[in-house]
Amino acid sequence: MVSQRNVFWRSIPPVRRRTSGVELDVLRRPHMLEKGLERSLEIAGIPTAAPSVSPAEEALVLLEIAAELEHALLIEYLYAAFSCETVSLRNTLLLIARQEMGHLITVQNLRLLLGGVPYLGRQDQSPQPENDPFLFRLEPVSLEVLAKYCVCEMPAESKVPSGLQPLVEEIRQRAAAVVGDAIHRVGALYAKIYWLFMADDHNVGPWVDFPADIFASIEPGRHVRTLPGSAHTSLQADSAEWEIGGDDIYVDLCANRDQALDALQRIAAQGEGLSTETESHFELFVAAYEQFKSGSVRVHPVPINPTTAGDCPGTPLSNPVASGLAKLLDASYELLILEILLSLSIDRNSDQVELRTALIHEALIDMRVCIRRIANHLASKIPLAAGQPLGAVPRAGATFTAPAITTGTRTELTRRWGDAIARFQAQIAAVDSLPALDTVARSWLAGFRSQAQAKQALSERLAAS
Numbered sequence: 001m002v003s004q005r006n007v008f009w010r011s012i013p014p015v016r017r018r019t020s021g022v023e024l025d026v027l028r029r030p031h032m033l034e035k036g037l038e039r040s041l042e043i044a045g046i047p048t049a050a051p052s053v054s055p056a057e058e059a060l061v062l063l064e065i066a067a068e069l070e071h072a073l074l075i076e077y078l079y080a081a082f083s084c085e086t087v088s089l090r091n092t093l094l095l096i097a098r099q100e101m102g103h104l105i106t107v108q109n110l111r112l113l114l115g116g117v118p119y120l121g122r123q124d125q126s127p128q129p130e131n132d133p134f135l136f137r138l139e140p141v142s143l144e145v146l147a148k149y150c151v152c153e154m155p156a157e158s159k160v161p162s163g164l165q166p167l168v169e170e171i172r173q174r175a176a177a178v179v180g181d182a183i184h185r186v187g188a189l190y191a192k193i194y195w196l197f198m199a200d201d202h203n204v205g206p207w208v209d210f211p212a213d214i215f216a217s218i219e220p221g222r223h224v225r226t227l228p229g230s231a232h233t234s235l236q237a238d239s240a241e242w243e244i245g246g247d248d249i250y251v252d253l254c255a256n257r258d259q260a261l262d263a264l265q266r267i268a269a270q271g272e273g274l275s276t277e278t279e280s281h282f283e284l285f286v287a288a289y290e291q292f293k294s295g296s297v298r299v300h301p302v303p304i305n306p307t308t309a310g311d312c313p314g315t316p317l318s319n320p321v322a323s324g325l326a327k328l329l330d331a332s333y334e335l336l337i338l339e340i341l342l343s344l345s346i347d348r349n350s351d352q353v354e355l356r357t358a359l360i361h362e363a364l365i366d367m368r369v370c371i372r373r374i375a376n377h378l379a380s381k382i383p384l385a386a387g388q389p390l391g392a393v394p395r396a397g398a399t400f401t402a403p404a405i406t407t408g409t410r411t412e413l414t415r416r417w418g419d420a421i422a423r424f425q426a427q428i429a430a431v432d433s434l435p436a437l438d439t440v441a442r443s444w445l446a447g448f449r450s451q452a453q454a455k456q457a458l459s460e461r462l463a464a465s
């Protein structure tokens with residue numbers, strides 16, 4: 001199902017907005033400070049729900065929005081990464097994208113802690129162009145693109161080191177020239193979620209400079225009182241099983257309030273805009289901007305918003321090989337989303353843990369093999385238009401079409417996964433039938449077939465369980 005969210009980032013008088021059936025007002029506190037998180041919140045607005053809406057219900061809505069934005073940023077950063085011919089910059093963007101995946105999975109843990117269900121929608125499935133940080137857009141890396149990513153992930157102004165301020169002002173102006181002044185920082189969303197998870201108005205927890213007084217002046221005592229999912233944390237993901245643990249990638253288990261606050265603070269510190277952690281996303285994007293500005297970066301000539309659907313806005317991939325490979329990547333992307341959702345439906349402490357582990361293994365293969373290989377090949381080798389030789393320009397790009405499934409019951413997800421496996425197998429055959437397919441891409445297909453067969457066998461086991 002597609003979310004009916006309406007993001008609340010507007011610096012305007014209170015306006016009733018609807019998000020997944022929950023009404024949110026946008027409120028501002030007058031006379032906020034000119035710098036720091038307070039200024040960010042003044043620009044962003046603080047969402048408040050009607051008294052009939054519980055804090056837990058509001059938190060679930062906001063975490064739905066967070067999931068959509070994390071998912072969107074992950075895909076946008078991936079597309080920009082594969083547009084880079086320069087390996088060092090590509091690796092920086094891929095690192096940030098992997099970290100966004102960690103954030104996205106952690107958001108699912110927070111939803112489960114509240115007794116909700118996992119949700120993997122994407123911003124562009126329910127776009128709000130006037131309110132989102134910026135319009136969802138697949139585009140090659142450039143100074144303008146890096147500038148808007150910097151501002152989206154930017155810390156409070158008071159946290160920016162003085163030596164960086166002239167460069168940050170340049171970045172802000174460049175971003176404003178292409179998308180306007182109001183690039184709304186994702187950190188404002190996490191600030192409100194953090195407030196809801198706090199036990200009371202005063203104990204701010206690990207976010208030591210959190211401006212609790214601002215929230216307390218608007219909605220005192222509005223906190224989630226009980227965490228019904230704390231008794232079922234074995235559904236949650238952790239870094240160990242996803243093989244993405246480490247000092248710079250976080251998938252936090254959220255078994256209680258303290259762990260939830262730790263997770264939210266780390267997401268904010270790592271990149272969502274409210275403090276300067278070492279190698280935060282903001283710092284990495286600033287370094288990437290400086291690298292690009294030096295003239296040392298080479299970029300593949302890929303289009304903006306490539307598409308294989310003739311009735312969709314964007315740049316059509318008229319080359320049959322480009323179109324076929326893009327559809328194959330999209331099929332793998334759909335499998336990835338379903339595998340994540342299904343893995344979160346299986347208890348780690350049950351006798352079905354082997355199925356859960358196998359689903360995560362399949363998801364990792366989708367990410368690291370199929371999606372990565374095809375996205376890189378489309379950007380570096382495959383021409384956009386029919387009749388051009390391999391490597392000609394302009395080149396194609398991955399379409400990353402948002403999967404229709406965003407949530408569901410285990411039974412529904414299992415059925416949808418079986419259907420998606422069949423589509424993946426059919427698209428492998430369709431690509432293999434293309435006479436102009438190059439030998440590198442054709443060499444992958446046997447491995448993809450084996451991957452599909454393993455998925456099919458796992459699907460049958462899951463359906464029978």
